[in-house]
Amino acid sequence: MLVAGIDSSTQSCKVVVRDAETGALVRSGRASHPDGTEVAPSAWWSALGEAIASAGGLDDVAAVAVGGQQHGMVALDAEGRVVRDALLWNDTRSAGAARDLIAEFGAEQLAERTGLVPVASFTITKLRWLRDAEPENAARVAAVALPHDWLSWRLRGYGPADESELGPVLEELATDRSDASGTGYWSPFTGEYDRELLAAALGHDAILPRVLGPDESAGRTPAGALVGSGAGDNAGAALGLSAGPGDVVVSIGTSGTVFSVSDTPVTDPSGTVAGFADAAGRFLPLSATLNAARVVDTVASVLGVDFDELARLALGAEPGSGGLVLQPYFDGERTPDLPDATATLFGMTRVSFTRAGLARAAIEGMLCGLADGLDAHRALGVDATRVLLIGGAALNPAVREIASTIFDVPIVVPEPGEYVADGAARQAAWVALGTAPDWTVSTVAELAPRPVAVVREQYAARR
Ligand SMILES: Nc1ncnc2c1ncn2[C@@H]1O[C@H](COP(=O)(O)OP(=O)(O)O)[C@@H](O)[C@H]1O
Ligand SMILES: O=C(CO)[C@@H](O)[C@H](O)COP(=O)(O)O
Secondary structure: OEEEEEEEOOOEEEEEEEEOOOOOEEEEEEEEOOOOOEEOHHHHHHHHHHHHHHOOOOOOEEEEEEEEOOOOEEEEOOOOOEOOOEEOOOOOOOHHHHHHHHHHHOHHHHHHHHOOOOOOOOHHHHHHHHHHHOHHHHHHOOEEEOHHHHHHHHHOOEOOHHHOOOEOOHHHOEEEHHHHOOOOOEOOOOOOEOHHHHHHHHOOOOEOOEEEOOOOEEEEOOOOOEEEOOEEHHHHHHHHHOOOOOEEEEEEOOOEEEEOOEOOOOOOOOOOOEEEEOOOOOEEEEEEEOOOHHHHHHHHHHHOOOHHHHHHHHHHOOOOHHHOEEEOOEOEEOOOOEOOOOOEEEOOOOOOOOHHHHHHHHHHHHHHHHHHHHHHHHHOOOOOOEEEEEOHHHHOHHHHHHHHHHOOOOEEEEOOOOHHHHHHHHHHHHHHHOOOOOOOOOEEEEEOOOOOHHHHHHHHHOO
16 A cells, blocks of 8 residues: 655655555655745645656555645635735744734743744734735635645645635645644644634634644545645654654754654743644644755855865864854844844954855854754753754755764764655555554664864854
8 A cells, every 4th residue: 555745845845655554665756846935825736746746646545645834824715715925934024923912912921822932934923914914815814724734625626616626615624733833823732723813913713724633634635545634844754753752853954943752742931942733642842943954055056066065165174164153044033033134154264264164164053053942942851862864954964974063962864865755654654554654764874972162152152
């Protein structure tokens, strides 16, 4: 029996087809997403079709589930059409709305009600922005979904009447705990939506996706495949990796995320660690930065080198990059909450300012922000015995090596793969088999920690 998992992430859509019993990878495919922090959901739908085709289709799969970038605002009207392009998790225009919500409700109360202190990334702030900036669009909103909810709904044959078999049945929208927990109007403590907060943000109530449990199916595709509940991408990766006690996952994709699986919900009124739910009935404390793999992309492009050469340059410089420190806030920043920040290069001398120094400082700066995230987890009682390094930039040997000079626990690199899509495939297997699959994950490298104190010290000094 075959099952499929999908990761509709910020930069691309990835599909894996796996054997439900053994987890063996049978086929895979991918397609790119458009750039930008405001995207027409139809572009995700086209990319999904392209990725499915490049994975050989889904005609022979018994079940499918979708993991996706979290928080994106997919606002639908009564006809099931999107009211405007989706604002993504990395769109910072709703920073003022986040401040307004905190002023109205208080950071502590919001953390207690939803597990989150609003920042521009979370859906609730995007709805408030819509209410204030585009009131005519806000008034038309009949339902609010997230990227994975909307794609799962479309896969099941729902959508605008002229684009789908089953039409705009908004009550058929479904999500899961992990993605609901990133909205800012769902409580990981009660498992219920907080409709007062939704109405305070959007200006009125709206249909919200039914929240499914980890082993529940949302329904079937028109071809008859079961559709699993799906997940937010980070929770999908935790499931795909079988992350357990002591594991802290560091994912370096468009976002940099640090997360762990917890049996109890976590509340951080400072907002550094978000109290998300996971995709298996537990919780997923997480901190996220806006600047991760693209910091490496940007510096490689400025230096005019490919990733291999960037790695060679970075590993040719000493830890600490001769005092060069890149605070890599190219896209503003979320943790720390500095939505309007820009990147800054400190410590330039005629000796330190070299191509190799810049290459290394880029990777060090990006990783220091994530090491700060790990510290914040520990401060909340999270046990970290190893870091599992995943995401596109984890393919880079310099990122792995430099991580071992920054984190004080072993860096374990799982076999390169699509762990979000794999987590979704596990959910698909779960609904198809009736039991959670027990697939194994192999690792390709383990780097012992050899922290060089100056790297984090000089980064902290520039904060
Ligand atoms: N060898 C590499 N070294 C550094 N970065 C890489 C490498 N391979 C891919 N990337 C980067 O990883 C990113 C894509 O990672 P991915 O985890 O798929 O992101 P997302 O989930 O946000 O779409 C891109 O920015 C890409 O340039
Ligand atoms: O906002 C968050 C988590 O809170 C991001 O992790 C997004 O979920 C996007 O993930 P990538 O596409 O960068 O992997």
